[in-house]
Amino acid sequence: MNHPGDTLRAVILDLDGTLIDTADDFVPVVQTLRAENTLPPLPAEAIRNTVSNGARALVTLALDLREGDGDFPHWLDRLLTLYGGILGAHSRLFPGVQALLDALAAAGIPWGIATNKPSRFTLPLxxxxxxxxxxxxxxxxxxxxxxxxxxxxxxRNSRELQCLPAQAIYIGDHRRDIEAGRNAGMYTIAATYGYIEDGDNPDLWGADARADSGHDLAARVFNTRPQHSATA
Structure with missing residues (x-):
């Protein structure tokens, strides 16, 4: 899809792995589940790379359980309880993302969030x-x-931001984010600095552009030359 250019009216971001680095909240939660099942700790990077797939995927990673297994609902509830107790303690904006938010404010362009995270965790965070x-x-x-x-x-974001989908940009760090953006008729940016699983290739997601660092976001959104690059 073509970049909206001068018709840009809104920017929408995924939450975990795109806007906010929440993985360091989930690492101790998963390790606690492991310890409660007398299992050794997992590499932190394996947990980080799974965060964008949601709580169910983290239970599967932690305990090798699948939905439908008898104990799965118990351990899912346990994971969410542990997460609720630590919510936001280690979370932070990805480096460079604040520059995008500042640039949007300077341009008078509102921004929004579209997340598969429930509101009971999203809003307090x-x-x-x-x-x-x-x-x-x-x-x-x-x-x-x-x-x-x-x-x-x-x-729904588009309605609340009072723009047409083609006047918005959606940024996400997972294939489903890019598919959602394309299905909505939005220009999409793959946040490849986010939580990418081993073996996944963001170049195959079909995004219109990619940002390898949060520092690249403003340039990708405003279609200008990046001032910083993760590969520079």
Whole structure:
């Protein structure tokens, strides 16, 4: 899809792995699950790379359980309880992302969040981080009937941000983010600095552009030459 250029009216970001680095909250949670099952710790990087797949995937990673296994609901609830107790303690914006938010504010362009994370975790996390400028639209998994890659959340963002989908850009660190953006008719940017699983190739996601660092985001959004690059 073509970059919206001068018609750009909004930017929407995925939460975990794109806007905010939340993985360091999940690492101790997964390690606690392992310890409670007398299992040795996992490499932190393996946990980080799984965060974007959600809580169920983290239970599978931690305990080699699958949905449908008898103990799965218990350990999913345990993981969410542990996460709720540590929520936001180690989370932070990815380096360079604040520059994008500042540039959007300077240009008078609102921004929003589309996440598969439930609002009971998303809203307290954002309150704790107190981002400025604040997002003008937040759409969580429990506020829509179908999660990403369905475009429902992004279409709701568009309505709340008062723009057409083609006037918005969506940024995400997972294939389903890019699929959701394309399904909504938005220009998409793959955040390849995020939580990419081993063996996954962001170049195959079909994104319109990629940002290898949070420092590249503003340039990709405003279609200018990056001032910083992860590969420079």
């Amino acid at each position: 954002l309150q704790r981080l107190a981002l400025q400028p604040a997002p003008a639209s937040i759409v969580c998994a429990d506020q829509v009937s179908r999660g990403k890659p369905d475009p429902e959340c992004l279409l």
